[in-house]
Every structure is written in structure tokens, then in C-alpha cells.
Amino acid sequence: MKTVKVVAAVIQDNKKIFATQRGYGDFKDGWEFPGGKVEIGETPECALVREIQEELDTKISVGKKIDCVEYDYPTFHLSMECYWAEIISGDLVLKEHEASRWLSKEELNSVNWLPADLELIEKIKEKM
Numbered sequence: 001m002k003t004v005k006v007v008a009a010v011i012q013d014n015k016k017i018f019a020t021q022r023g024y025g026d027f028k029d030g031w032e033f034p035g036g037k038v039e040i041g042e043t044p045e046c047a048l049v050r051e052i053q054e055e056l057d058t059k060i061s062v063g064k065k066i067d068c069v070e071y072d073y074p075t076f077h078l079s080m081e082c083y084w085a086e087i088i089s090g091d092l093v094l095k096e097h098e099a100s101r102w103l104s105k106e107e108l109n110s111v112n113w114l115p116a117d118l119e120l121i122e123k124i125k126e127k128m
């Protein structure tokens with residue numbers, strides 16, 4: 001099975017975390033952390049800065065790594081590096097997603113996360 005390398009940003013502000021709802025594709029309407037596929041020759045950090053610029057028109061600084069999620073979807077293996085991130089500038093404009101929410105710890109389970117994210121959510125809760 002092919003492996004897809006992905007990076008995701010857990011943007012935290014004021015004790016809340018930024019979640020986005022996918023606007024297209026196989027996982028449409030599922031909730032995720034913004035980010036995307038790492039391109040050839042890119043470091044994970046560079047890929048994440050680029051993806052957040054593309055998807056949210058926002059400049060971030062990438063912080064500590066939270067976890068690397070390994071998950072088997074029916075048609076591919078996902079290897080997803082997840083990082084804490086902070087906004088440097090920009091207004092989190094939804095260029096590709098259909099909705100977004102700032103979620104408190106108590107609200108983290110109130111959206112329908114993609115299957116691969118469920119384990120990560122538990123780790124994040126411990127750390128926020």
C-alpha cells in the first residue's frame with residue numbers, strides 16, 4: 001500500500017484549538033487540522049508553513065512536534081506529523097475548507113474528526 005506523508009498544524013490561541021472542515025474530496029465534511037501533503041525535497045516544517053499559507057492565507061511559526069500519526073485507510077497508509085503552531089500574521093481565511101471552529105478542551109470531541117485524528121485528539125487534550 002502506498003504511504004502518503006502529511007503535515008498538520010494544531011494552532012492554539014487562548015486555550016482553544018483551530019479545527020477545519022474539509023470542503024472537497026473523499027473526506028468532504030470531515031474535520032481535520034489544516035495542512036497537507038509534503039512535497040519532494042521539503043522539510044515537514046517548510047511544508048506546513050506552505051500549506052497554511054495556501055489553505056488559510058496565514059503565516060505561522062511551527063513549534064514542537066506533538067505526534068506522528070500512522071493510520072491505515074482502505075486505500076493508503078497515512079503518515080502524519082503533527083505540530084503545535086502559532087499565528088504570526090493573517091486572519092485564517094478559509095480558501096479550501098467549508099467551515100472552521102475554535103474548540104476548547106471540552107469541545108474537542110464535538111466535531112466529526114477524520115478517523116486518523118481520534119488518537120491525536122486524546123494526546124492534545126492531555127496537553128492543553
Ligand SMILES: Nc1nc2c([nH]c(=O)n2[C@H]2C[C@H](O)[C@@H](COP(=O)(O)OP(=O)(O)OP(=O)(O)O)O2)c(=O)[nH]1
Binds near residue numbers: 006031032037051
Ligand atoms: N490535513 C490533514 N489531513 C488529514 C488529517 N487527518 C487525515 O486523515 N488526513 C488525511 C486526509 C488526506 O487524505 C490527507 C491530507 O491531504 P490533503 O488533502 O490535506 O492534502 P493537500 O492539502 O496537499 O491537498 P491536495 O492538493 O492533495 O488536495 O491526509 C488532518 O488532520 N489534517
Ligand SMILES: [Mg+2]
Binds near residue numbers: 035036037
Ligand atoms: Mg490540506
